[in-house]
Amino acid sequence: MRALARPRTEAAMAVEGRGLAAGYGSLSVLADCDIEIAAGSLTALVGPNGAGKSTLLKLVTGALVPWRGTLSVFGGAVAQARRAGEIAYMPQHEAIDWDYPLTVRDVVRLGRLPAIRARGGWRAWLPMSVQPGADTEAALGALDAVGLAGLAHRPIGALSGGQKKRALLARALVQGARLMLLDEPLAGVDRDSEAVIRRLLIEARAAGRTVVMVTHDLDGTRGFADRVLLIRGRVVAAGTPEEVLGVTPPDPVAAALARTGG
Amino acid sequence: MAELAALMAQGAQGGRAVIDALIALLMLPVALLPGDGAAMFQYGFMRRALLSSVMVGGVCGLLSSFVVLKRWSLLGDTISHAVLPGVAVAYLLNLPFVIGAFVSGALASLAVGFIERTTRVKEDAAMGILLSGGFALGLVIIGQIASATHLTHILFGNVLGVGYDSLLTTLIAAIVAIAFVARFVKELTLYTFDPVQAATIGLDTGTLHYALMLVLTLTIVVSLDTVGIVLVVAMLVTPGATAYLLCDRLGPMMAVSTGVGVASAVLGLVLSYRLDAASGGTMVLVATAFFLLALILAPERGLIARMRRHAG
Numbered sequence: 001m002r003a004l005a006r007p008r009t010e011a012a013m014a015v016e017g018r019g020l021a022a023g024y025g026s027l028s029v030l031a032d033c034d035i036e037i038a039a040g041s042l043t044a045l046v047g048p049n050g051a052g053k054s055t056l057l058k059l060v061t062g063a064l065v066p067w068r069g070t071l072s073v074f075g076g077a078v079a080q081a082r083r084a085g086e087i088a089y090m091p092q093h094e095a096i097d098w099d100y101p102l103t104v105r106d107v108v109r110l111g112r113l114p115a116i117r118a119r120g121g122w123r124a125w126l127p128m129s130v131q132p133g134a135d136t137e138a139a140l141g142a143l144d145a146v147g148l149a150g151l152a153h154r155p156i157g158a159l160s161g162g163q164k165k166r167a168l169l170a171r172a173l174v175q176g177a178r179l180m181l182l183d184e185p186l187a188g189v190d191r192d193s194e195a196v197i198r199r200l201l202i203e204a205r206a207a208g209r210t211v212v213m214v215t216h217d218l219d220g221t222r223g224f225a226d227r228v229l230l231i232r233g234r235v236v237a238a239g240t241p242e243e244v245l246g247v248t249p250p251d252p253v254a255a256a257l258a259r260t261g262g
Numbered sequence: 263m264a265e266l267a268a269l270m271a272q273g274a275q276g277g278r279a280v281i282d283a284l285i286a287l288l289m290l291p292v293a294l295l296p297g298d299g300a301a302m303f304q305y306g307f308m309r310r311a312l313l314s315s316v317m318v319g320g321v322c323g324l325l326s327s328f329v330v331l332k333r334w335s336l337l338g339d340t341i342s343h344a345v346l347p348g349v350a351v352a353y354l355l356n357l358p359f360v361i362g363a364f365v366s367g368a369l370a371s372l373a374v375g376f377i378e379r380t381t382r383v384k385e386d387a388a389m390g391i392l393l394s395g396g397f398a399l400g401l402v403i404i405g406q407i408a409s410a411t412h413l414t415h416i417l418f419g420n421v422l423g424v425g426y427d428s429l430l431t432t433l434i435a436a437i438v439a440i441a442f443v444a445r446f447v448k449e450l451t452l453y454t455f456d457p458v459q460a461a462t463i464g465l466d467t468g469t470l471h472y473a474l475m476l477v478l479t480l481t482i483v484v485s486l487d488t489v490g491i492v493l494v495v496a497m498l499v500t501p502g503a504t505a506y507l508l509c510d511r512l513g514p515m516m517a518v519s520t521g522v523g524v525a526s527a528v529l530g531l532v533l534s535y536r537l538d539a540a541s542g543g544t545m546v547l548v549a550t551a552f553f554l555l556a557l558i559l560a561p562e563r564g565l566i567a568r569m570r571r572h573a574g
Contacts, residue, residue, distance in 0.1 A: 025382075061462040083464030091458055100331065100455050101506065101515045110452050114463045128448045129513060155510040171459075181462070 011075030014039040014179050014210035015060060020069035022055055029055045030066075033234035037227075039074065039178075042201060042211045044221045044241070047231035053214040054092070056231065057181045060212075061089050073179060081179070085114025088177035090168045092184050098157040104167050105152040109139040111171035142170035147196055162193025169197055173204070180204060182213040186220065198224060218245060277430040284433070285309045288316065302535050311421045314429055315527035315545070318488040319497065321436045321481050323523020324443060326502030327516045328474060331454050336386060337371065337475075339495040340393040342482045344370030346400025346491060349416055354407060360431050360483055367479040370396050372472075397491075419490030419542035421531060428487050435484040442477050443516075450474065451512055488527065489542040497523060500549040507556040507563050522552050 015037040023029040030052040037043050045053040058064035059071060062082055073081040081087055088111070109128055112135040116124050123131065143149050146166040151159065159167060165185055172180050185197055201211050202224070215221065221228050221241040228244040230237035237244050289309065292300050302308050329338055345363040352362025370392045377388040404413050415423070443450070453460040453470050461467050478498070485494045505518035530545025537544070558565050 058458065061458050062464070063458040063461040063467075079464065082462060085463055087462050089456075089459045089462040091456055095458065096456060097331075101510050101512050102451070102455065103511055106451075106511065107455070110448070110455070110459075113448060113452060116448075117463075125445050127444065127513075128451075175463070 011039055013037065013072075013075065014041070015071070015073055015212070016075075017056075017059070017071045018069055020056075020059060020071065021067045022052075022059055022064060022069075023067065024064075029233065030059075031233055033069070035229070035235050037210065037212055037229075039210050040205065040208055041226040042205045042224070043213070043227045043229060044225040045212065045214045045229050045231055046216070046218050046221070046244075047236075051232045052234075053231050054183050057089070057183055057212070057214065060087065060179075060181055085118060085175060086177055087179045087181065088172035088175045090165075090172050090180070090182040090185055093161060093164065093188060095183075096164075098164065100156065102156050103153050104143065104148060104156055104159065105136070105139055107156050107167055108142055108170045108174055109136060111142070111174040112138060114175055114177075138174050139170070142174040143167070145173065146170045146200065147192075160190065160193075162189035165189050166193055166196060169200060173200070177209070179210045180212070182211065184214050184216070186213075186215055186217060274427075274430075277433075278426050281310075281313065281426055281429045281433065285313050288312055302532070307422050307424075308531075308535065310424050310426075310429060311531055311541070312528065314421055314424045314432060314488050315531045316524055317429075317432050317436045318485045319501075319523040319525070319527025319545070320520050321439045321523075322485055322494070322497035323501040323520040323526075324516060325439060325478055325481055326498045326500070326523065327505060327512065327519045328443075328450060328454065328502075329478070329498045330502035330506055332474075334478070335495065335499045336389050336393075337374065338478060338482065338498040340374060340389040340396075341367045341371050341475075341479050342486075342491050342494045343393045343400075344396030345483060345486065346397050346416065347403060348400075349486075350400050350403035350407065354403070358427075358431075363483040363486065364479060366396065367483060368476060371475045371479060415490075416486065417490050417492050418540060419486065419488050419493070421488045421541045424487050428484075432484040432487075435480045439477050439481055442473065446470065446473075447512075447516075489545055493542045493546045496546040496549060497526070500546070500553050501526065504549075504553045504556045507553075507560040522549065526552060 013036055015035065017033060017035040020033040020035070021028065021031050029050070033052070033056070035056065045056060047053055055064065059066050060073065060078065062078065071078050073087065106128075112131070116131055116135065128135075140149065140152060143152050146169055148163060148166055148170065151163065156164065156167060169182075169185065172182070182201075185201070186194055189197065201213070205211055205226075218228070218241070222245070223241075225241055227238065228241050229235050230244055289303065292303050292312070303312060329335060345367040348362035348364070348366025349359045350362075351366070352359045355362075373392055374385065374388045377383050377391075378385045404416070449460070449465055449470060453465065453467055457467055460470075482494050482498070485497060489497055501519040501522035502515075504522050505515045508518055509515035526549035527545050530548040531541055533539070533548065534541040534544035556564065561567060
């Protein structure tokens with residue numbers, strides 16, 4: 001049996017990409033992109049729409065295959081890290097069909113899938129409902145951490161926008177992944193949800209996890225993110241939030257949008 | 263060779279015994295029917311038709327949850343129509359029609375993906391082309407080699423003529439489909455709900471996608487005897503859509519859609535016998551009636567509940 005979080009030499013870089021090129025069909029989004037994300041950091045990817053922030057995340061998830069370039073996670077092969085359940089992903093709101101017939105608890109429990117598969121044995125072959133109670137307990141614990149314990153049995157579609165994000169964050173937390181990739185976790189959420197999500201991401205980093213999030217709110221990275229990467233087809237600026245805010249115009253997103261005509 | 267033939271004959275014998283046992287099992291509830299309800303099942307052909315209806319309605323209903331959630335309605339229709347040239351070629355080569363049908367159905371589903379990935383033509387146009395092109399090819403070939411009755415049976419089903427071989431094939435396909443869903447239901451759930459997270463935890467989403475497509479093709483092929491090419495898609499969409507209106511969780515949704523599939527097929531068979539109507543058509547009409555009932559009466563999403571909410 002294979003342990004989920006097996007001990008390994010601590011790599012300095014959680015994500016390391018060299019010469020990455022990627023896109024959709026004939027549309028090129030990333031070209032000759034080098035990227036480094038330090039292990040244990042909280043990194044924000046910012047940039048205009050269509051700049052390749054989500055595309056970068058999708059390369060790490062494996063949902064998109066790069067046209068060129070190499071990518072490693074914690075110093076090893078990405079595919080291996082994926083199979084070991086070391087990477088968790090939280091999609092944008094629009095990417096999900098919220099009418100899907102699952103309760104909040106069902107959604108969070110899907111985060112236990114890597115652990116169930118790693119455990120192996122005949123039971124791993126059976127449906128989620130007959131897995132050991134510990135998996136459900138863990139899901140309920142994560143729901144408690146994001147403040148949704150009382151809504152566990154609601155249909156996922158009945159939640160507010162912020163609550164849905166918290167449920168997806170609970171799914172990532174219960175997976176116990178070392179690398180969390182979050183696509184716009186703070187977009188369109190209410191104040192309470194934003195506070196909860198920010199606190200939990202800071203706690204996750206404190207627990208040694210690496211957090212990578214896409215955001216449009218550059219000002220919101222101050223005093224929160226360790227590093228900000230400004231993306232425009234590649235990494236055009238990298239540094240602390242103050243450094244990146246300094247090298248970019250006062251309202252960088254709007255300015256960048258004006259430049260790209262987007 | 264002689265040994266192999268003997269072995270196959272033995273297998274066929276065993277298969278026949280299994281089918282007979284299943285039919286005997288089905289006759290237990292039938293015997294409890296009030297009045298002359300059981301009378302029609304004194305005929306062997308009706309007993310075989312009943313078993314075929316239960317298996318086809320059940321497996322189609324089970325898979326229809328995923329067809330609805332994955333938005334594969336048109337894909338199901340494409341596969342079922344594209345099966346026709348395979349049936350024709352199998353007939354020409356004197357092969358079991360299941361093999362020809364499976365191969366051409368699977369080729370069509372792969373071709374849809376290929377056209378979508380490699381050209382600018384979108385999925386729905388690719389499916390429209392393969393659906394009509396494949397069906398037309400089948401019609402032309404069959405027009406040259408077989409009788410009109412034969413064609414009618416393929417297009418609209420012939421549940422009253424279902425034989426032991428066909429029942430055995432359907433049983434095997436049903437076991438494959440149920441085993442596949444039971445083994446991969448959690449993976450399929452994540453893949454259909456959030457495909458990117460599914461890839462992120464290292465699930466082979468491509469294989470999962472095509473495996474589901476092949477299981478769907480297999481189900482369509484073995485359903486042809488019962489409901490026919492033209493109407494099989496209804497059995498793959500309507501039960502799932504009905505359950506979708508009634509359920510908030512996937513497990514219950516799959517149970518309800520399986521139940522609606524079985525009930526539609528069995529009630530349709532009985533009604534078609536009583537009314538002397540086309541069996542495939544009657545089954546689909548019963549399924550459609552279930553959907554309409556759910557549409558109107560569903561506790562939360564039904565029309566009446568919605569009107570009440572707006573009024574209150």
